[in-house]
Amino acid sequence: MEIAERLGTRRIAIIGNPNVGKSSIFNQLTGLNQKIGNYPGMTVDKMVGYFHKGEQRFELIDLPGTYSLLPKSEDEVIAHKVLNGQGEEKPDAALVILDACNLERSLLLGTQVMDLGIPIAFVINMKDLAEKRGLSIKTFALYQAFGVPLVMTDARNNEGLEEVKSLFTDDKFVVGKTFHKPDSPELLEQVQEKFGFETPYQAFQQLIFSSFDPTLAKDKKVWLEEKANAFHFDPEEQQTKETTERYKKIDALLEKSVLSGVNKPKEFHGKLDAIFLHPVWGYLTFLGIMLLIFQAIFAWAEAPMDLIDGTFAFLSSWVVETLPPGVFTDLLAEGIITGIGGVVIFIPQIALLFGFLAFLEDTGYFSRVVFLMDRIMRPFGLHGKSVVPLISGMACAIPGIMASRNISNSKERLITILVTPWMSCSARLPVYIILIGLTVPDEAWMGINLQAIALLVMYLFGTVFTLLGALALKFIIKTKEKSFLMADLPIYRMPRWQTVLLTMFNKSKIFVLEAGKVILAISIVLWVLASYGPSGRMEAVEAEKMAMLEKATDSEKDEIRNIYASKELESSYIGILGKSIEPAIRPLGYDWKIGIALLTSFAAREVFVATVATIYSVGEDVEDELTIREKLAKQVHADTGEKVFNRATGFSLMVFYALAMQCMSTVAVVYRETKSWKWPILQTIFMTIIAYLGALATYQIFS
Amino acid sequence: MTAAGLKNNSVHEISSIANSNLLVRMMEMGVLPGKKISLLKKAPFNGPMAFIIDGNILALRVEEADLIHLKAE
Numbered sequence: 133m134e135i136a137e138r139l140g141t142r143r144i145a146i147i148g149n150p151n152v153g154k155s156s157i158f159n160q161l162t163g164l165n166q167k168i169g170n171y172p173g174m175t176v177d178k179m180v181g182y183f184h185k186g187e188q189r190f191e192l193i194d195l196p197g198t199y200s201l202l203p204k205s206e207d208e209v210i211a212h213k214v215l216n217g218q219g220e221e222k223p224d225a226a227l228v229i230l231d232a233c234n235l236e237r238s239l240l241l242g243t244q245v246m247d248l249g250i251p252i253a254f255v256i257n258m259k260d261l262a263e264k265r266g267l268s269i270k271t272f273a274l275y276q277a278f279g280v281p282l283v284m285t286d287a288r289n290n291e292g293l294e295e296v297k298s299l300f301t302d303d304k305f306v307v308g309k310t311f312h313k314p315d316s317p318e319l320l321e322q323v324q325e326k327f328g329f330e331t332p333y334q335a336f337q338q339l340i341f342s343s344f345d346p347t348l349a350k351d352k353k354v355w356l357e358e359k360a361n362a363f364h365f366d367p368e369e370q371q372t373k374e375t376t377e378r379y380k381k382i383d384a385l386l387e388k389s390v391l392s393g394v395n396k397p398k399e400f401h402g403k404l405d406a407i408f409l410h411p412v413w414g415y416l417t418f419l420g421i422m423l424l425i426f427q428a429i430f431a432w433a434e435a436p437m438d439l440i441d442g443t444f445a446f447l448s449s450w451v452v453e454t455l456p457p458g459v460f461t462d463l464l465a466e467g468i469i470t471g472i473g474g475v476v477i478f479i480p481q482i483a484l485l486f487g488f489l490a491f492l493e494d495t496g497y498f499s500r501v502v503f504l505m506d507r508i509m510r511p512f513g514l515h516g517k518s519v520v521p522l523i524s525g526m527a528c529a530i531p532g533i534m535a536s537r538n539i540s541n542s543k544e545r546l547i548t549i550l551v552t553p554w555m556s557c558s559a560r561l562p563v564y565i566i567l568i569g570l571t572v573p574d575e576a577w578m579g580i581n582l583q584a585i586a587l588l589v590m591y592l593f594g595t596v597f598t599l600l601g602a603l604a605l606k607f608i609i610k611t612k613e614k615s616f617l618m619a620d621l622p623i624y625r626m627p628r629w630q631t632v633l634l635t636m637f638n639k640s641k642i643f644v645l646e647a648g649k650v651i652l653a654i655s656i657v658l659w660v661l662a663s664y665g666p667s668g669r670m671e672a673v674e675a676e677k678m679a680m681l682e683k684a685t686d687s688e689k690d691e692i693r694n695i696y697a698s699k700e701l702e703s704s705y706i707g708i709l710g711k712s713i714e715p716a717i718r719p720l721g722y723d724w725k726i727g728i729a730l731l732t733s734f735a736a737r738e739v740f741v742a743t744v745a746t747i748y749s750v751g752e753d754v755e756d757e758l759t760i761r762e763k764l765a766k767q768v769h770a771d772t773g774e775k776v777f778n779r780a781t782g783f784s785l786m787v788f789y790a791l792a793m794q795c796m797s798t799v800a801v802v803y804r805e806t807k808s809w810k811w812p813i814l815q816t817i818f819m820t821i822i823a824y825l826g827a828l829a830t831y832q833i834f835s
Numbered sequence: 836m837t838a839a840g841l842k843n844n845s846v847h848e849i850s851s852i853a854n855s856n857l858l859v860r861m862m863e864m865g866v867l868p869g870k871k872i873s874l875l876k877k878a879p880f881n882g883p884m885a886f887i888i889d890g891n892i893l894a895l896r897v898e899e900a901d902l903i904h905l906k907a908e
Contacts, residue, residue, distance in 0.1 A: 265890065368859075371859045
C-alpha cells in the first residue's frame, strides 16, 4: 500500500536564495506535515513536507537556501545532488523562489536550475516590497523569455499561494529554454553520456562538483578529473565565466521586463540600524537581548521542567505501585521512564532558545549580531555566528550546540561545538552551590559575599576555558576552507509566529528523536550498573536490610533505609567501579564514594548531588540543599578523621565539574550535529583529561 | 581605491573585483562591476563593514572589502 501511495506522489524540490521566503512558502504549503531526515554523508538536515489536494499527493523537498549552484558548502552540494539525481532520488520538478526586489541575483540561481533540464516554475516572492520600491515587473515578458510559468506572491501575507498550489495541482511545471551554454561541448558530451545526463549543464555541474561531493565514488572522481585535465577545463575559471555570462544575459533581459519607474531607493529602516549597528548602543542592545534570552532559558524553563520532572517521577512510582514487583517493573520504572524523562526535560530549554532565535532571525536582527560580534570572536578561531551557541551554553550546552548549525565554515562550527560545553551551564549550578556552601565561608569581603564571588569565579573560569580552548583548537584543527564573512543584512520585518512555532517544534522533535535515543540507551546502561551487582552481593545486602527493618521501630526505619541505600549502591557494579578508580582519583582529593558520584553523574552533572546524598546516607528524598550540606559537612575520613569535603577537595571537585564532559546529553547532541562518533568521543576524552589535570593542580595547590 | 577605504556618505562605482576564491561568491551576492556602493556602518576595532549595494545591505570583513576596486572619482 505504501508503494502505491509513493507511486501516486509527485516529488517537487523547492529552491531559492536565503531570505527569499522559501521556508515561508514551504511552511504554508505543508504546515505540520513535515519530516526531518538525513542526506547520507552530510550534516545538513533533509526537510521534507507533504500536502495533498483531493487524490493528488505532493512531496516537497525544501533544499537549503543558496545563491547559486556552484560548489561552496554542503548546501550547494546537496542542491546539486538532488536536482541531478546523484545519490539522491531526482524530483519530478523544481519550484524556484525568486526575490522580486533582487531579480538579477535570484535569476542567477533560477536560470541555473532551468538549464538542468528539470521541469520548473518560478515564484516571484515579496512583491509587496518591490511595489514599495516602485519596481514593476512585466511577468509576461519574463514568461516569454524563459518559457516557464511565473507566479507573483507575497507569502508573508498569504497572497498568491492559491496560484502556487495550482502550479502543483494542474502540473504546470515545464522544461525551460536553454539559457546559457557552457564551454567545451565535447567534454560535456562525454560526461553526459557517462552519467546519463539530459543537458550539457548537468555535465558541467558534475565536473565542478566532483571534488566537493564527499559521497561521489572514487573511480568517478578520478575519471572526471582526468577528463577535465585532458580538455584543459579549469573549474574555477569556468565558474567565473559562467557567472559573468549569465549576469550579462539576465541584465539585458531585465532591462526590458522590469520598470524601475520611480526608482525610489529602498527604505532603509535606517533608524533601527542606527541603533542596532551602533558601536555603543548596538552592543548594549545585544547584551540586553541576550540577557533576556539567557534569563528565559534559565528561569522561564524552570516551571515546565519541574512539571516534567514531577510527571515522570509520578509515572515511575505509579508503575512501581501498579505492576507486580520484578526486574521488568524496575527496568520500566527506574530505567526507561526515568531515561525518557531525562530526554524530555530538555525540551523547554530547547524550545525557548529556538523560539527566540527564530524570532530574531525572522525579524532580520540576527545577521546584525554577526556583524557586531565577528571582530570579537575572530581572534579565538570563532565566527560572529559562534556567539549565540556560546551564550546559550551558559544555560545549557544542548540548544547551544544545536544552534551552531548556521555557522557555514566547518572549522569554526566544529570549534564552537567542541568548546560550548565549557560554558558554565545551569546543571553545574547545584554542584557549585553545594560545594561552595561546604567550603567557602559565608562572610563578606569588602561588602561582597564570598560565596557569591566564588560562584562568579566559577562562571568566569568556564568562559575563560571556553575561549582558551577555542584558541588552542584554532591551531590544531586544519582546514582548507578560508574563513570569511559575507552576510546579507535583510530589512527589518515583523516576525511570523508560524515560523517561530514551527522552529520550536522541529528543533525539539529533532532532539527527542535523534539525541534522545543515545541518551535513553546510556541512562539504561547507567541504571543497570547502579542497580545490579555481582551475583549474591546485592541480595545479601537486601536480606540484611529486610532483617533490620523487621526489628526496627518506625522511627528508625528511615535511617535504616538511608544506610542500606548507600550499601546497595556500594555493592552495585558502579559502586565496584567507583572503588576501583579510587587510586586514580586519590591525588585529586577524592575517596571512592566521590568516585561513584563521578561515575553516576556522567548522566548529568546535577546527579552528583543526588548520588552524594545517597552514598553518604543522607536520604534520597532530601529536597533541601541545606540539609544535604549540613550532613556532608560532618563527613570525615574513617582512617584519618579529616573532613571529606575540605577546601582543597571542594575546589578540586568544582574545577573537575567545570571542565569535564559529565553530560551524556551533550555527547549525544554532538554526535547528532557532527554525524560521527569521532568528535564526541575525542571531546569527552580530552575534557576528562583536562578536568583531571585541572582538579589535580587545584587539590595540590590548596591542600 | 578599494571599498575598504570608503567613507560614510559617499557613493562610488565598482570597477572590478580582485581574483580570489571569494570572487564567484561575491558576484553571486550581487557585488558586480558597474554597481554603486556606499558605506552604511563600520563595526568598531576594524571589524566588519556594512555596505549598501543595489538597495541591499551586505556585511563584509575589511580584507574582503579590500578585494572590491572602485572607480576613481
